[in-house]
Amino acid sequence: MDIFLQKIAQILEVDSINADDDLKSFSQWDSLAVLSVIAMLDADYGVNLRATDLQQAQSASALWSIVQTRKAA
C-alpha cells in the first residue's frame, strides 16, 4: 500500500500522503487527477474504475480497499 500511496501523492503533486487523508481536501484533486488515478489503476493494478467509484472513496485507504475488492473479483 506504501507504493500505492506514493503513486497517489505523485498525482496530487505532494511529497507524501497519509492513508486516511481526505482526497477531496487536496486542491489538486480535480478531473485531471481523477483521470490520472483511473489510468494508473488500469495500468498498474489492472482495475478499471469509474470517476463515480472514485468519488465514493473518502480517503486513499478507502480507495485501496475498492481496488483490492475489484482485483479479487
Added chain:
Amino acid sequence: MNFTFRNKRISGMLAVVPARELKFLDEMKNFNAPEGRSRKLMETMGYDRRRLVEDGVCVSDLAVFGLQQLFDRGLLKKDEIDALILVTQTPDHLLPPTTNIIQGRLGLGKDVLCLDISQGCAGFVVGLIEAFMLLEQEEVRKVVLINSDVLSRKASPKDRNIYPLIGDAAAITILERDPKPSVIHATVKMDGARNETLIIPAGGMRLPCTPETAQLVDVGDNNLRAKDHLYMDGSGVFNFVQTEVPGVIEEVLKRSGTPIESVDYFLCHQPNRFMLQKLADKMKVPHSKMPNNVVERFGNSSGATVPIAIMINLAEKARGSGFLACLSGFGVGLTWSSMLTRVEQLAFCEMIDFA
C-alpha cells in the same frame, strides 16, 4: 460487425484546416481554474496549438473549399465522382443533408449519390466501410468520403474538460478499385446503452434550443457549460477506450492472420496524447508506431484525425511504396472501429489552410 473487402483502395487524401490558430497558453486565462493545474493539463494531455473556424464557418464551406482545390489542380474530376459521403455531427442544417448542399454548390451531376452519416471520432473507418460497400456496385468508380466537424462551435469556451482539445477540420478521402488484388478487413462495434457518454443534449427534437438551454451552468471543477454544448464524460471515455479498443484491433489482426509486429503503424483517432500513450502501452505497441501528435498541433477534429495523423507523419511514405496500417476510431455512439489496410501510392496526401 465484421467486413471484408477485396480490390479496393484509398487513392488520395486531402485535409482542410482553418487558418485560425489558438494557443493553449493564451487560452488558459479563459478558464476559472488555477494556472498550475491548467499547465499540468497541457503537459499531460499534450495541448498546445489548435485550429478553429471563424464564426459562421460550416462543414460544407470546408468541404467545398477542399474539393474545389482538387478540381482546380486536376487531382479529381467532377464527372468521375459517383458518390459523396459525409460523416459529421455538425451538419449545416437539420435538413437538407449537407452532402446535397455540397453537391449543389459544386455543380456535381444528378447521378451522384449523396449520403450524410451521423458519426464522429470512429467515423473514418465507418465512412470507409460505406464507401467500399458502394464500390461493390459496377457503376461506381470513385467515392468521395468527407469527415468533417466544426465542433468548436458547440463547445463551451468556459469548459476546461472539452474546449481546449477541440479542433475543426475536414478530411477528404478518395476511394476506388484497386487494380491489383488486395484484401481489407474491418470491424465496427457499437454500444448505444452508453450513448450519453458523449452528447449535445439540446438542439434536436428531444430538447430544442431555447434561451434556457443556452444558459451556462456551473458543472463543477470551475467549468461552465450549457445544454446547447458538447458534453463528454472524460473518464468514461478513457475507460471505454482502454477496455474496448484493444479488442477491436486484435479482431482485425486475428481475422487477417497478421501478427501485431507486422503492422507498420497504428493510426488511431486522436483524443489527446495521454490516452494514446496509455492505449499503446496496453497493447504493448511502441509509441513510435502509434503517432499521438495531432492534438498538440491541430486539436481533436473528430473523424478527420486519422487522415491528419497520416498526413503529418507519413505523407511521403503514403505517396510512395506505403505501409501496412491498422486504422482505429472510437467515440460517439459509443462506437469503436478498426481496419487493416495498406496505404500506398496515394496520388496526394496533404493539408491545406482554409482561408
